[in-house]
Structure formats: C-alpha cells, structure tokens
Amino acid sequence: MSTLAIHNGRVIDPALGQDGIADVVIVDGRIARVGPNEGDMVIEADRIDATGLVVAPGFVDLHTHLREPGAEHQETIASGTAAAARGGFTTVCAMPGTEPPLDSKAAVESVLREAEASAAVRVLPLGCITNGRAGELLAPAGELAGAGVVALTDDGQAVADPNLMRHALQYSTRFGLPVAQHPEDPALVRGGQMHEGWVATRLGLRGRPASGEATMVARDIALAELTDAHLHVCDVSTAGSVALIRAARERGAHITASVTPHHLTLTHERVAFGESYDRIQYDSSAKVFPPLREEGDLEALSEALRDGVIDAVATDHAPVSAMEKDIEFDLAEPGISGLETAFGLTMRLVSGGQLSLATLIERLTIGPVRAWNLDRRPGFEGLGTLAPGAVGDVVILDPTAEWTVEPERFASLGRNTPLAGERLQGQIIATVVDGQTVHASAAVAAL
C-alpha cells in the first residue's frame, strides 16, 4: 500500500467548491481523504509540505501535440509528457495529426502503447475526423472510439467541405464523441502568415482575417444544431467567435470551447515589435495559427473564460525545432511550445483582475473534464477533482513565485516560445499522477 500525504496547503477544488487549508491523502493512486490534519492520521506515508502553497487537482489539457509518431525531432511522447508534468498537467489529450495520423485503431493503439511505456502523465488520444486528415472520407469513428479516443478532430486542418462536416457531426453522435475543429476557414486564410490588420500591413505579410474564424465557427454551430451533435471549438481567438459561441450556448446547443494561454494574453503586435515601435522584427516564435489577435479580442476571450462560455484553457502545445523556426517567416512552422508556460502566462489574467485563481484552476481542471465528459470513462472517475475515490492527480503550485522563461531548460524538445527571457508569476512546484510525484521543483520540501 503506498500513501502520499500533502500537508497544510491551500486546497482549491472548484468542482467541490472547496478553498481552504487542508491535507490531501492519496492511497494506492486514488484520493483517500481531504481535510485538516488528515495527513497526520496516516502513519506510513511519503509526505510533501505544501505550507504557503496551493494544492489543486492536476491540470487537464484538451489540446497537446506530442508529435510521436512521425516527428520525433519536434517532440516525443516521453519529452512532451515530461513537459506536461512540469507545467502541472496530469492529463493531456494528444492530437491525431501525427505521421501516420491517428485514423485507425492500430495507430491509436501504438500511441497508447508508447504512452504506457514512456509517458509521465496520462495520455488520451484524439482520432481523425477524416482518413489521413485529407477532408475527403470519414475516418472510422466507431473503431477509433473502441480504441479509446476522446474526441475527433482533423487537427490544424479544418474540415472545409460543409457537407462532410455535417456528416461527421451526425455520425459522431452514435459514439458520444465531440468533434473538435480548428476554427479557420482554409479558403479565407490560405497563404496567411499572421492576423490580418495593421501589423501585417506594416510587415507586408499576408493576413488571416478574424472573419476567417467567425465564418467557420458560425457554419459549424449551424451544422451542430442541425445534427444535435457536440461541437468543440478549439483555439477560439476572436471576439466574433466568442459572440457566436455565447449565443449558441444560450440557445442550448451542445457547443464547448477552449482557448490558449497565448491567445488570452498576447496580441499580433508581438510578431513585429520587441521593446519599441521604432524597429520591426519578424518574430517567428510568435507565428501561430489561429494567429495572435488584437486587444479587443483578448478582452472578449478573458470575459468568455470567466463566464464559462469558454470551458477550458488548452495549450495547443505545438513544439517545433529551431531549424523549422529560424527561417523565412513565410516558411516557418506555426506553433508555440506552451505546456511549461501555460500556468504562468494565464496567471497574468489573475494578476490583472480579470479572473480569480479559483476560476483559472476550474478552467484547467473540471472545466475541460466536463467539456468532454472525460470523467465518465472507466478508470477516470473523479478526474479533475479531489473527491474521495478520484484518480490521485494533484498539482502543487505557488501563485506568487516569479520565474524567468528559459526555453533551453524546457523538458519539451520544442523551445519555440515568444516568452523567452520574460518574467512570469505563478510556478508549478510539484505534479502528482496516480499518487506518484512526476515533477518536483527544488523548492518542494519533503517532510
């Protein structure tokens, strides 16, 4: 029998409405008890002193690119999940845009096998909507569901054909799988390198208009309502999409949504400007799709996150190699390596007063779990909470600790971040999966 006792932390469990000093006791990989001095009752235990720290359910990321198989130079299941552990994530939903793509049982099972062997945290794969993500023929959703996928998506490639998307949504209802869509209309954003607006004009780069997202989101919502299906909008980045999602949810449509830390906090100006407006740069570390938007979009996004119109903060962790970033901007791979900075970056909303710490934790834990009903899967009961019997996934964090982003020290192989050298407030002190400590910073004191 193995026991872990986390002592005297401020336990925040949004699902249970709990916020107070308590001990958390995990026995044999499941939450046993949470309460004052509960840790003192156990005799044989590994112990962590969380005095002055926050203890919460482990974070759940609905949008992680682990790149394996096919692009192991960018990330592996081992390195990506190590990065997740550093970022406080105990569950990551792995995107199917691998090579080969996860459009068959065999491909999904190979990822699950590799995760079993090398992953530091739970890995829940997604499956493709269409074979080979080609947008032509439906992938076998039933076979994929049987293999254990938690949602369907064609990853960064949105399903362009509205009729095919209609059928994908309709078919998915038989297996209870959400259909997650990258929210940009391929025709409207073709060739675009960044948000369409004055910064793109200054740089002479082709833009991706905000309406390229709104049109896709509007279409998909209409199709989801037509088919009574569950649509998940990934990477919401514009005020226009927020308004559409808000209205659809008010009508009772089954629409869920997630937003990245970078879309919540950084604008398109980050691509062109460092310290001053006098000198431009073409910073490919800030190249990401959908692109970083404008101030007004950021406000709408944080408001929607606060109101719950957006269910989850999801990283869209997209590691790429230096070789793929340090080239002409048009050729540079889009993406931000986001797992290790996610908490610190979103904490800016808490510091800025737009979000409470408890709400942020909600959107990183029970928010995403409920969005995709992950806790209804066998073995995952109580995921995203610290309820007795729940999986023993816990994060210990210090919301006030400041640290400097040093990409060269990332566990992720992807050092692509626009935050290099920046100070972030909010640090992950330790991460526990199934009662086992998978990450512990030097600051953590074992009793």
Add this chain to the structure above:
Amino acid sequence: MTIETTNTAPNVSTAADTATDTLAPPELGDGNWTHRDLLDLDTYSQTDIEAVLTLADRMREILDRRIPRVPALRGYTVVNLFYEPSTRTRVSFELAGKVLGADVISVSANTSSVVKGESLIDTVRTLRAMRADAVVMRHSMAGAPYLAAQHTDASIINAGDGAHAHPTQALLDLYTMRRAVGDLSGKKVVMVGDIAHSRVARSDLWGLAAMGAKVVVCGPPTLMPRGLRAGDRPEHAESALPPVSIETEIDVAIEGADVVMALRLQSERQEGGLLPSLHEYAAHYQVTAERLARANPDHLLMHPGPKNEGIEIAGDVAGGSHSIIEEQVTNGVAVRMALLYLLSGRAEPDDVGGEARS
C-alpha cells in the same frame, strides 16, 4: 579601352572631370552615419535620407562622365543575392558597385532549393566567411533581409522583400522627385494601383513621410491593405504606419497632384479574384492624359517599372512630357552608388576619389 579601365579612371579623367573628382562626404547632420544596413526606410531619418540624396548628386556627376569609374570602393565586395528574378534592380546594383570599383558578384538562388537544403542563415554566413562586405538581397518573402541581418555583420541591403519593402526604389523615387521639383515638403504625391501588394508603395510612404510630402494612395478596395488608415489602428499605434490619405476614386485622388505614380499591376490579382478583369481595372484606375488634366499643370509622372502600358498607365502619357520614368532608372544607379558608399563606412573627409584606402 582596356580592362584596366575600372581602377584607372582618375588617370584618364579630363580636366573638367577632375574638378568634381572628389567624393567629399555628404552632410551627415550630427556628423555620424550610423546605419550598417538598409532594410527599409522606416529607420532612416530625414537627415539620413538627405545624406544619400546629396551624395547621389555627386554620383550622378560621376555617372555622366565620359569614363564613369572611380576607385572609391576598391577592395569592397558586394554580393547580389537574388532569390527572385529581377533585371533592372540587379543590373542597377551591379553597375553602381562597378562604377565605384567594388567587386560585384551576382548570385541567383531560388527559394525551393533553400527549402530543401541550405538555409538563408547559412547562406549569408557563408558569404560573410568569404569576406563579402555587403549583401544586396531580393527575396519573394517579407522579412527575409531582417533574418539575414540578424546573422551577419555584413551590410544587408534590401532590394525588395515580398510585399514588404523596396527601400532603394524609394530612395531613387525621392531623388528623382527632388531633382525635378525641389523640396518635397507639402507636395502632393499620389500613388495609384495595387497598394496592398506593393513593396514600392510601402517604402515610398516612409520616405515621403520623412520628407514631409502629403501622400494619397488610390486603388480598388480589394487592393488596399488593412489598417493603413490611421483611424483603423489603436491610438498607441498611430505612428506605426506612415500618415496617408486613402481614396478609391482616381479623379478625386489626382486633383492638384504634384506627382502621380502608377504602380505595376500583376496579372495574378485577376486570377486571385481580387479584380474582375484587367479591362475593368484600366477603366477605373488607368492613369490617362484625361485624368492627369486634374493634376497640377507642372505635375510629374512616375512608374517604378516594369510598366504595363494600356493597363495601369496609358502609353501616350508614359512617354509624354511629364514622364520622368527613364530618369528614375538612371538615378537608380546613382542612388545605389551613394548608398553603397555610405554603408561601406568609407565616407570620410580624406577619402577622396583619387586614391582608395586599402
């Protein structure tokens, strides 16, 4: 004439030439030329631009000599690195370097081989390792010269990057305008055409703003970039793009113009669905004699070339008395000479045309 010509020009100069044979340094304001690169004119002040234009006058004199050769840049190596085909800009830089006695090498690269093999960063580092002093770069992708400049201490000169900038074209445009009309302050300059995809327009806007001209851009709404109107930007970004008026009706735009510049229309714009047809474009935006009648009677007509006569500009006005299009081409060499000389760091009072320093 022998092949020795290049570096012996001063010895065969006529007496008349000798009088202007020195390359006395231009007025550099506070006496400092601080630029190593020319990536775009947005970082060049009015003083910097004046320095280039003033020196270009002297270069123009050299160009007009019987034997246009001086050794001012002897031992200086210029590599023209062209990832996109170009005749006029490449030849203009080659001539500019050769007139000043520099060694000039032109390399045609293509981006598809870059994607497969050698990266841009490797290429510019390699050129520097071979002691290239300046790399003149033309690239189909915006920002490529910025990437190059971060990875070499050779001077990087942007000879056109995607739809972003073409600063030497802007300098020669400014020089040509100034030679023809004098002080540009308060002058109305109208650019007509594909503003959204024009690197010439973008650089011209910065240069003209620095020189105090009033600029109007005119074109169909589908060829206007987003956010160019100051009111479409947040307050803090007001100066992030040059001040400009936007007008979609050509007759209104041209009214009282001192300079009218027609921009090249690429036929891809029609294929991309941005225009119904070239005929439709010509009907609404072609610069014609009839439309120019609304301009200032002494107006100048310009075009960065190569021009499509009968589409963006009528043939009769392109070759007419207000046109200074050919003048632009000649001035291009002079301006590029001035720029190379300034960026070389050799513009010092004792650095005269007779003997180059080793």
